[in-house]
Amino acid sequence: MDTEAYDERVLRVVELIPAGRVMSYGDVAEYLGEGGPRQVGRVMSRGTGDLPWWRVIRADGSPPPGHEAECLHRWRTEGVVLRPDGTRVDMRRARWDGVPG
Numbered sequence: 739m740d741t742e743a744y745d746e747r748v749l750r751v752v753e754l755i756p757a758g759r760v761m762s763y764g765d766v767a768e769y770l771g772e773g774g775p776r777q778v779g780r781v782m783s784r785g786t787g788d789l790p791w792w793r794v795i796r797a798d799g800s801p802p803p804g805h806e807a808e809c810l811h812r813w814r815t816e817g818v819v820l821r822p823d824g825t826r827v828d829m830r831r832a833r834w835d836g837v838p839g
Contacts, residue, residue, distance in 0.1 A: 759834035799826035
């Protein structure tokens with residue numbers, strides 16, 4: 739796998755995720771048809787500049803470790819549907835399937 743090209747493809751997917759929606763690391767890899775959650779996490783951990791990094795999260799709806807407060811703030815601002823505990827995303831309702839619209 740060409741690492742630089744893969745990184746670019748991951749970041750392009752992140753740019754597409756609409757406000758108020760999320761994808762898990764594994765969702766991004768599945769959308770691309772290559773890599774896996776760890777590879778996507780590696781790309782995301784390098785820093786994403788102005789990309790909406792808070793829209794790529796763990797499969798259980800929890801934010802990336804160390805970014806909980808920032809994610810919760812951004813999720814609430816965007817209207818992401820949270821689970822009743824208010825600390826995780828309701829993946830069933832907020833997951834983006836990659837289809838525009």
